[in-house]
Amino acid sequence: MRSDVTQETAVYNHLYEFFSRYYDSGDFVSLRRYKGNTYAIPYAGEEVMLHWANKDQYYTKSGENFSNYAFYLADDKRVQFLLVEADTNKDNRKDNEQKRLFVLSEQPIEETAENLVIPFEYKALGKNDKQADYIDQAVEQLKSHPFANAVWQELFRLAPTEKDAKRTLLKKYLQDYTTKNTADYFIHKNLGAFLTGELDFYIKNEVMNLDDIQNETAFAEIEQNLQLIKIFKQVASEIIAFLAQLEDFQKKLWLKKKFVTAVHYLVTLDKLPDTLAETALENEQQIKQWQTLFNVDASSENLQNLRQKAPHLVVDTSLFAADFQAAVLKQMDDLDRQTDGVLIHSDNFQALNLLQARYKEQVKCIYIDPPYNTEGDRAKGKFIYKDGFAYSSWATLIHNRLELAKYLLNQKGVIFHSIDDNEQDRLKMIANEIFGSSNFIANLPTVMNLKGNNSEFGFSGTHEYTIVHAKQKELLEDLNTIELDDEDIATYTEKDEKGAYKKGATLMRTGEDGGREQRPNGYYPIYVNSELTRMSLIRMSSTDYEVYPKTKNGKEMSWRRSPENLANSFDEFIITQTKNGISFNKKQRLEDDLIQGKKAKSLFYKPEYSSGNGTESIKKLFNDKIFSNPKPVPLLTDFVKIGSNEKDTILDYFAGSGTTAHAVINLNREDGGKRHYILVEQGEYFDTVLKPRVQKVIFAENYKDGKPQADNSGSFNGVSQLVKVLKLESYEDTLNNLELKKVATDLFSQKVQQDYLLHYMLNVESRDSLLNSDHFAKPFDYQLNITTTSAGAYAPQRIDLVETFNYLIGLRVEEINADYQRGWVTVKGKMPTGENTFIFWRDCEKIGYEKLNDYLDRWGINLAERDDYSDTTYDLVYINGDHNVPTVFSDSDDVVRTLKVRQIETEFLARMFEM
Numbered sequence: 001m002r003s004d005v006t007q008e009t010a011v012y013n014h015l016y017e018f019f020s021r022y023y024d025s026g027d028f029v030s031l032r033r034y035k036g037n038t039y040a041i042p043y044a045g046e047e048v049m050l051h052w053a054n055k056d057q058y059y060t061k062s063g064e065n066f067s068n069y070a071f072y073l074a075d076d077k078r079v080q081f082l083l084v085e086a087d088t089n090k091d092n093r094k095d096n097e098q099k100r101l102f103v104l105s106e107q108p109i110e111e112t113a114e115n116l117v118i119p120f121e122y123k124a125l126g127k128n129d130k131q132a133d134y135i136d137q138a139v140e141q142l143k144s145h146p147f148a149n150a151v152w153q154e155l156f157r158l159a160p161t162e163k164d165a166k167r168t169l170l171k172k173y174l175q176d177y178t179t180k181n182t183a184d185y186f187i188h189k190n191l192g193a194f195l196t197g198e199l200d201f202y203i204k205n206e207v208m209n210l211d212d213i214q215n216e217t218a219f220a221e222i223e224q225n226l227q228l229i230k231i232f233k234q235v236a237s238e239i240i241a242f243l244a245q246l247e248d249f250q251k252k253l254w255l256k257k258k259f260v261t262a263v264h265y266l267v268t269l270d271k272l273p274d275t276l277a278e279t280a281l282e283n284e285q286q287i288k289q290w291q292t293l294f295n296v297d298a299s300s301e302n303l304q305n306l307r308q309k310a311p312h313l314v315v316d317t318s319l320f321a322a323d324f325q326a327a328v329l330k331q332m333d334d335l336d337r338q339t340d341g342v343l344i345h346s347d348n349f350q351a352l353n354l355l356q357a358r359y360k361e362q363v364k365c366i367y368i369d370p371p372y373n374t375e376g377d378r379a380k381g382k383f384i385y386k387d388g389f390a391y392s393s394w395a396t397l398i399h400n401r402l403e404l405a406k407y408l409l410n411q412k413g414v415i416f417h418s419i420d421d422n423e424q425d426r427l428k429m430i431a432n433e434i435f436g437s438s439n440f441i442a443n444l445p446t447v448m449n450l451k452g453n454n455s456e457f458g459f460s461g462t463h464e465y466t467i468v469h470a471k472q473k474e475l476l477e478d479l480n481t482i483e484l485d486d487e488d489i490a491t492y493t494e495k496d497e498k499g500a501y502k503k504g505a506t507l508m509r510t511g512e513d514g515g516r517e518q519r520p521n522g523y524y525p526i527y528v529n530s531e532l533t534r535m536s537l538i539r540m541s542s543t544d545y546e547v548y549p550k551t552k553n554g555k556e557m558s559w560r561r562s563p564e565n566l567a568n569s570f571d572e573f574i575i576t577q578t579k580n581g582i583s584f585n586k587k588q589r590l591e592d593d594l595i596q597g598k599k600a601k602s603l604f605y606k607p608e609y610s611s612g613n614g615t616e617s618i619k620k621l622f623n624d625k626i627f628s629n630p631k632p633v634p635l636l637t638d639f640v641k642i643g644s645n646e647k648d649t650i651l652d653y654f655a656g657s658g659t660t661a662h663a664v665i666n667l668n669r670e671d672g673g674k675r676h677y678i679l680v681e682q683g684e685y686f687d688t689v690l691k692p693r694v695q696k697v698i699f700a701e702n703y704k705d706g707k708p709q710a711d712n713s714g715s716f717n718g719v720s721q722l723v724k725v726l727k728l729e730s731y732e733d734t735l736n737n738l739e740l741k742k743v744a745t746d747l748f749s750q751k752v753q754q755d756y757l758l759h760y761m762l763n764v765e766s767r768d769s770l771l772n773s774d775h776f777a778k779p780f781d782y783q784l785n786i787t788t789t790s791a792g793a794y795a796p797q798r799i800d801l802v803e804t805f806n807y808l809i810g811l812r813v814e815e816i817n818a819d820y821q822r823g824w825v826t827v828k829g830k831m832p833t834g835e836n837t838f839i840f841w842r843d844c845e846k847i848g849y850e851k852l853n854d855y856l857d858r859w860g861i862n863l864a865e866r867d868d869y870s871d872t873t874y875d876l877v878y879i880n881g882d883h884n885v886p887t888v889f890s891d892s893d894d895v896v897r898t899l900k901v902r903q904i905e906t907e908f909l910a911r912m913f914e915m
Contacts, residue, residue, distance in 0.1 A: 839878040
């Protein structure tokens with residue numbers, strides 16, 4: 001019989017063997033073991049399926065902290081670790097299976113009086129190389145660098161730990177930077193169920209060896225083996241319960257709807273009354289921004305002259321006090337309908353998650369240009385991945401976000417994905433899985449460089465791909481057409497008294513359902529004179545030809561038009577003698593096609609689609625190439641035309657430099673449409689490229705050297721706009737604000753304490769730090785710690801609970817009024833259900849029970865004592881804090897009425913953690 005020590009050792013060995021199979025640098029990877037190094041995948045009998053290692057996980061990494069990491073020394077001296085391109089720019093290198101480490105680059109260090117930029121590369125190195133060694137090398141190299149400013153020597157002051165007494169401040173930040181970007185890439189969607197299933201499989205295959213049991217003669221050995229299994233399973237199950245609590249808690253934090261941390265508006269001058277426009281003219285920051293963005297000096301202008309010269313100057317409410325924005329919104333009727341665009345500075349998963357209630361099935365067209373997962377993307381930090389999981393990390397990133405985006409598309413919506421050869425096959429399969437392969441429309445080769453890229457292996461690359469899917473393809477008659485270009489127009493070479501035309505479709509049907517049997521009424525003779533200049537339905541001369549719809553093989557078909565219809569349009573056909581007989585082709589008129597447009601071809605090409613055109617657009621706008629590889633505006637313009645109509649909403653959640661907004665604004669300028677756009681971008685260039693680009697395009701149609709260009713009449717051809725700009729809490733912000741408050745469990749039994757520890761502790765002890773409803777008593781002072789640098793520095797910042805709540809409940813906002821001095825904000829709008837809704841936010845210290853009822857009486861909300869209650873007032877009222885508003889009463893006809901009054905705090909909590 002084995003000793004207890006031997007059995008204990010066996011249990012520990014099995015525990016180590018089991019859990020080490022799945023744990024990898026902060027993540028549990030879903031590798032389902034079958035036997036040895038053979039793995040199983042969850043398969044439900046599909047004919048074809050796509051599976052990848054991290055399919056049942058959430059991808060949580062942000063490339064922003066990866067490529068740009070900054071912190072501050074004394075006197076606000078800024079140090080930045082900047083990721084630069086690694087030692088390769090060839091996409092065919094097979095680095096994906098190698099270990100990648102951060103290494104100090106040979107590129108020069110950039111130093112100014114206020115900033116120090118230290119370049120790093122993310123390189124594929126040997127599997128035995130260690131990040132710690134390269135950190136030490138970097139510190140030693142930088143110690144010997146001849147810094148011009150002595151302040152940077154602070155980097156080398158000691159920041160010791162117990163294990164490393166000589167650790168410097170620089171080493172501390174390098175360890176933080178490299179650790180942050182090499183671990184914790186994923187959160188498992190259901191770790192408990194996964195590990196429990198794997199545990200049973202492990203016991204059956206690795207612990208309970210059926211062959212040994214069958215051959216064992218001593219019952220004592222069998223009994224001991226079963227005892228080992230029992231102990232191992234009990235201990236492993238408790239570990240799994242604890243790990244599942246940790247992972248489920250992380251999932252809860254990841255899926256929590258994030259707060260709106262800030263909101264401001266961009267509004268054109270023509271939308272503001274004189275009082276507010278005058279206030280804008282008195283704001284020095286606004287005057288400076290107009291000069292910088294639009295080359296407009298308004299410092300000495302009077303308002304009327306400015307309105308005439310530049311009616312579409314963009315006023316940025318972030319440059320003003322809160323009461324100015326409140327005044328702007330107050331004079332906007334039907335606010336959401338008037339809002340032309342929404343720009344969201346956020347991780348796109350978190351933005352899509354927050355938009356679910358407000359924009360469910362509201363979006364007609366989605367365009368995305370995700371990271372292509374090329375070696376160049378990875379080296380520059382555009383996409384970061386777990387070592388050995390480059391493709392599955394990317395697949396998880398795309399899949400997570402497409403799942404959310406699908407719910408925003410309306411039933412006739414379409415989505416366009418730009419991609420290249422590196423991932424187009426996987427992207428198509430992922431999209432097929434989410435939207436259904438029956439909703440696949442096309443995979444368009446999209447020519448971006450007709451000259452070709454000779455640096456590519458084997459062939460000179462000219463194109464990327466655009467993959468197109470519909471939400472419900474069967475509901476679409478077709479996609480929209482695009483306009484004719486000069487090359488198309490040149491094909492209309494014939495002319496008659498009605499104008500230019502070219503040979504169009506044949507009058508005879510040619511499809512399988514075009515035969516005489518299927519369409520007997522379409523089989524009749526047409527008579528043509530011998531000169532081939534006249535058509536008729538009766539024989540006009542003995543020399544007329546009699547023509548029936550027949551193929552060259554004599555198969556009887558049908559005409560596309562009935563005799564009655566054809567009789568009124570003989571002059572709209574071209575009569576031609578061919579070797580197979582006489583044919584009739586419709587005159588395809590230029591005038592009609594200019595209006596109707598043409599169906600886009602499956603090979604997507606125009607000279608304007610050149611990638612260089614996109615770069616040139618940026619250069620014209622900013623007088624600098626401040627963004628790499630932006631998509632060209634004409635390409636996005638055609639996608640928007642094909643996928644949407646004049647009043648639809650267009651979404652881009654990999655917004656980059658903002659080309660999608662540029663295209664939508666241009667289209668609205670061109671045809672007077674009222675398309676709306678939603679753009680989501682997390683990159684630091686949100687404030688330096690995307691937002692100013694939108695401002696510039698609103699103000700003027702054309703730019704040169706960063707300055708707007710007027711047309712011959714002196715007009716900049718601007719457009720009237722109202723754009724909302726949001727910044728959301730990040731996942732890192734959620735973690736920063738997490739506090740665990742110990743709950744007394746001494747009175748519990750040991751079993752209850754253990755159960756609490758394994759299953760409930762994190763949810764209970766973190767409750768107040770995730771959403772403290774007590775703070776709702778003063779909602780305009782609610783603060784969270786919000787990250788201010790990529791190194792993790794944060795500062796308290798007020799949170800916009802009003803805007804957050806509007807999105808949580810999906811409110812279509814019609815009106816916002818605010819008086820922060822008196823302590824209230826009101827919001828009116830409609831719920832997704834159509835319910836008329838009134839929301840009253842108040843500072844409970846300034847507005848108590850009595851004052852609350854006074855306000856509600858004044859606004860006609862508290863209708864208990866009124867005779868004019870009707871279903872057209874408000875169906876639903878939300879109020880924060882305790883109140884005594886009556887909710888059931890009788891009207892003048894003694895009919896019992898109810899007023900649905902709900903507490904904001906309860907609804908807020910439920911919606912924020914709704915999954």
